Amino acid sequence: MAKPNYSFEKRQREIAKKKKKEEKLARKQPAKPFSNDAGEPTNAPGETGGDTSQG
Numbered sequence: 001m002a003k004p005n006y007s008f009e010k011r012q013r014e015i016a017k018k019k020k021k022e023e024k025l026a027r028k029q030p031a032k033p034f035s036n037d038a039g040e041p042t043n044a045p046g047e048t049g050g051d052t053s054q055g
Helices: 006-031
Strands: none
Touching: none
């Protein structure tokens, strides 16, 4: 009978734990942009209030 490879099993558990943690963190991330304490609309990156770059 084959000898169990405990280090492989441990590594697999660690990978699964890390994956689960990352998924949980990813689920929390989308909720953050919607909570704006000041109540002001947030501009998209590169978007400005006025067009001052052109002449």
